[in-house]
Amino acid sequence: MKIIVCIKQVPGTNEVKMDPTTNTIIRENVASIINPFDTYAIEEAVRIKERYGAEIYGLSMGIPAASEMLREAISLKIDKAMLLTDRKFAGADTLATSYALSRGVEKIGAYDLIICGKQATDGDTAQVGPSLAKTLGIAYATDISKIIELNYGFMRCMKITDDGYEEIEIKLPALITVVKEINMPRLPSIKSMRNAKSAEIEIVTSKDAAADENRTGLKGSPTQVRKTFVPVHDVNSIYISGSTEEQSKKLAEILLGKES
């Protein structure tokens, strides 16, 4: 079978520092990492490969430098990687991103399963997975916490919900998004890191992917950012002092006052 894992490069930290005098954002050279949720997606694909046999493609859309991140994904045992990179993809919202990724998927060709992380830690929207599935016209299920069984044509798995879990069955080809609970990603081995160094990353432009320019990048994005601002957290912290007994008593009074 063939599995495609979607991988996003995100900033290693979400901390946005403010310059207090100019009230603007300070962006030091923040290292980029594989979106943490995508590491579970990669690991799950590798586990399926080990259990059932599969070929794994890593797919990303991003700046040219994201090819190094895909190299890291190869060291985590995916087989091949494709990077969609083009100025025409820039400024994409979740819909335009999903469309571009769908062009990458079509270029890779027939597949059985697409695995995405639940969401990316920079945007936190959790929209690209479902949106990609709809663009491709395949079934999807979000927040998968366990794959129980995979047969040709069907997959049985557990999905985490607000109310507990659901056991579901999905007809393949399909897309799933996975949560952290699904596995514990392994670390790369020396050998796999060496392999990754020489691996070839397929670079695909908008034209290569035969993408409709009206549907990619800023042009293909129905949503626009009108403004951005750093929220002000003016917290007035009150320290409760005294002996442990006194502290507990005071806090209890505060809590009971708030509750009513």
Place this chain on the structure above:
Amino acid sequence: MANISIIKEKCVGCKKCVGACPFGAIDIKDKKADINEKCTLCGSCADSCKFHAINFVRDEIVQKDLSSYRGIWVFAEQRYGKLKTVSFELFAKARDLSERLEVPVTAVLLGNNIKNLAQELCAYGADEVLVMEAEWLDDFNDHVYGEVMIQLINEYKPEIVLIGATSNGRSLAPHISSTLRTGLTADCTVLEADKGERLLLQTRPAFGGNLMATIVCPNNRPQMATVRPKVFKPLVPDYTKTGKITILPVPSPIESFVKKIRNIDNEEGANLSDADIIVSVGRGIGSEKNIQLAQELADSLGGALGSSRPVVDQGWMPYSQQVGQTGKTVAPKIYIACGISGAIQHLAGLADIETIVAINIDPDAPIFKVANYCIVGDVREILPLLTKEIREAKK
């Protein structure tokens, strides 16, 4: 296509744009701003430049006629015939927006044997309720519910559709928006309406809440947004209020490639997203058996038990209770952080919380910077005493 460039003659190298760029996409080269490949064409820098040195050209968009889209919809999510509280919260916000835009608020209620809920929806602020009842709508399914919603949106043409960001809502909303090729903004914390342009101004956190972005969807309809539970406050229900209730004809059943085999529900009260009070434990709790101390406090307050990531990684708590960037985002009224240091990844999971209480032995723990009430002390000593005080007071 859209384009951005620096007009070198006008640029004075003041670096203001460098600070305004959320993506680190501007460098200063030879004392002039230089836009690198990280640029996403968001336009933030152009707005910041006092010298008009940034030429930002948006695409000319053929203005579509959007005037046939009117009204505000709220997807009224129910489970086992009980409405999710987030739906009530959305009606309160929808009422605000409807007054500005002078259009009615419509609830869309799908399920089986649920039409008795319609009156409740009116009491909470709906002017109209569209009800569709069928056996095949009994259980929520992304695809089935999504397809029904798409048919209804195409028929009735609402300009705004609001959906609760529950686990079901977050999965349903992108199905609808991507099929209709319209915009969807996740987890909005502020919603306002611009009457002139009839735009929904959708403000949401990005980068784990460290940056807020106001997003609009100018050329596509409906404008869709999801909102997490507890972000808005519901109105006090007025059961004398009546509304127009329409029972919709049922289309032929929609098949899904995803079949539910069974539900395994958590015990009552374990749902972090709905809890008013969360007692959350971190590494400072010391051992698995001490978690009981926090559980007892949560029970005495009628709250739920949460945890930080290290506690889940240790196997002391299930993943379903993890708060933070890789766990859940919560928005209770009161959040009591017990022995949690407050790493940025944990704070990312705290949405709009009225009161944060922090108990930590380390006076320099970052959690104290965001807490309203702080106790520097050993959580293992304070928890039992606190529980005792609460229990006695409640007697």
